[in-house]
Amino acid sequence: MSLPEFKLLRPRSVEEAVGMLHRHQGEIQICAGGTDLLPSMKQRLFAPKYLMDIRGIDGLERIRVTPGLGVELGALTTLSAVEDSGFISKNYPVLHEAVKTVASPILRNMGTMGGNISLDTRCLWYNQSLQWRKSCGFCIKKDGDLCHVAPGGKKCWAAFSADTPAALLCLSAEVNIASPQGYRRVPIAQLYNNDGVDRIKLAKTDMITSIYLPESSAGWSGAYKKLRMRGSIDYPLAGVAVAVKYRGKTVEDARVAITGVNPAPHLIPDAPHALVGRELNEHAAMVVGELAARVAKPLTTSLLTPEYRREMVRVYAKRAVMAAGAASSN
Ligand SMILES: Cc1cc2nc3c(=O)[nH]c(=O)nc-3n(C[C@H](O)[C@H](O)[C@H](O)COP(=O)(O)OP(=O)(O)OC[C@H]3O[C@@H](n4cnc5c(N)ncnc54)[C@H](O)[C@@H]3O)c2cc1C
Structure with missing residues (x-):
């Protein structure tokens, strides 16, 4: 092509x-x-x-640490640069875990953080050649007026399928956006619309210039678990990120986020209640799994069934919480 x-x-x-x-x-x-x-x-x-x-x-490729404030990742920082950064792996392990799972080494050498968080949504009926889409009938995301996934519906359910935003949500990251009116800083939690077509709150004249990781999220234990068709190269069909802050053995704060199963990445709102003030154990991890599965709304946007992807959100959320616990005791 x-x-x-x-x-x-x-x-x-x-x-x-x-x-x-x-x-x-x-x-x-x-x-x-x-x-x-x-x-x-x-x-x-x-x-x-x-x-x-x-x-x-110039200047959009750097990882800049400002003591007392946090880290600024330029929008053009490659995924490989984040993967190779000892500072990121030590201080923001959930991001390091997520970035390592994106695509393949060659794609991570080219792909950038700005591109990853601005990624288009994906669907079985959309990510196809023109000839394929024409023969099956166009859809509301591109050139048509019907949804093959939810016939009769007006909303596009194409899934947001980038890995790092789930980790960035757990870290309370913020995004710096340049426009003809100047710069503005937006929490990543407010960046997405949960709509497969109008996926992101960026105007046509906006450009992301950097991503901030606050120092208050540094040192949290973290894990990322991802479901994909193959062990490498593939986009997430479900992804779960977990970040946990400990005081001794007790969880002082925690965040859990999912990606790949809705038109936007989502924080799991009740997950902190299940974890904070306790020692991490299998029961708490199971509760988080249930909460995450309730937020996941996968539809037939990939070859795997929605039921399987939802179930895997439950399983992977539990595993990610346990892995974040294990990582903290290492
Ligand atoms: C085979 C294959 C497998 C892949 N697997 C994965 C995967 O497992 N996980 C995953 O997350 N991704 C995956 N990807 C997608 C992609 O490689 C990564 O998401 C990558 O980080 C995208 O970054 P990029 O710089 O190449 O973005 P580009 O392709 O250049 O751009 C992507 C989108 O972002 C917009 N954009 C880029 N930069 C900015 C900016 N600074 N401000 C505003 N908008 C911007 C572009 O206009 C475009 O709409 C895969 C891609 C391929 C081809």
Whole structure:
């Protein structure tokens, strides 16, 4: 499959990039590592007139630690750089665990943090070639007006299928966004819409420039468990992230988040109640599993059945809580 024709733009600064987004609004798309966008363009899911390659912008590639505040990951920081960072693996293990599971080493060398959190939603009926989609009938996410997954419904259920946002939710990360009006900082918990089409609260002129991990989340024990078709390369069909802060053997604070099973990643709101003030044990882990499975709403967006994916959220949430407990005692 070939790429559709486009004009390549290469801004050298964030200001220039935002100016281009403003000037060509609706006809332009940001390309970072291109690992998701370019295959999607080959499938004609996108055919922007202008493709803006942001990799020439200086300063967006760094991992910057500010004592007392936390860490800033530039939007162009590759997944491999996060994986290789001793600082991240020591201080934010849940992110380190999640990033290691993304795709394959080569894709992690190209793929960026900004691209990962802005990833398009995925569905069995959408991530196909133009010919495939045409022969089956287009859907509401692209070119059509019906949903093959929930016939009669008006909402798109395509699943948000990036790994790191579940970990970032557990860390209370924030996202820095540049626009023609200036910069704004948004908690990642407020970034997504839970809608397969209108997935993310980014205007057409917005660009993510960095991600902040607060120091208050540093040193929490963490684990990430992921269901996928193969042991490598594949997107999550369910992902569970757990971060736990201990005082002695007692849980002082905890967060659990899921991805791959809804149109957005979600924090499990009641999980902290099941864990805080207790020692981690199998019963508490089982309760968290039940709570996570209740939030998961997988539909027929992949080859695995929704029932199986939901069950695996329960199983993996339990395993991730136990793994976070085991990691803390090492
Ligand atoms: C075979 C295969 C397997 C994969 N497996 C996984 C997996 O297991 N887990 C997973 O999470 N991902 C997976 N991916 C997807 C992808 O490789 C990663 O999510 C990667 O992090 C995307 O980053 P990128 O820089 O390549 O994004 P791009 O492809 O460049 O962009 C992705 C989207 O984000 C937007 N974007 C990029 N940067 C910015 C920014 N700074 N501000 C605003 N919008 C931006 C783009 O416009 C585009 O819509 C897989 C991809 C392939 C091809």
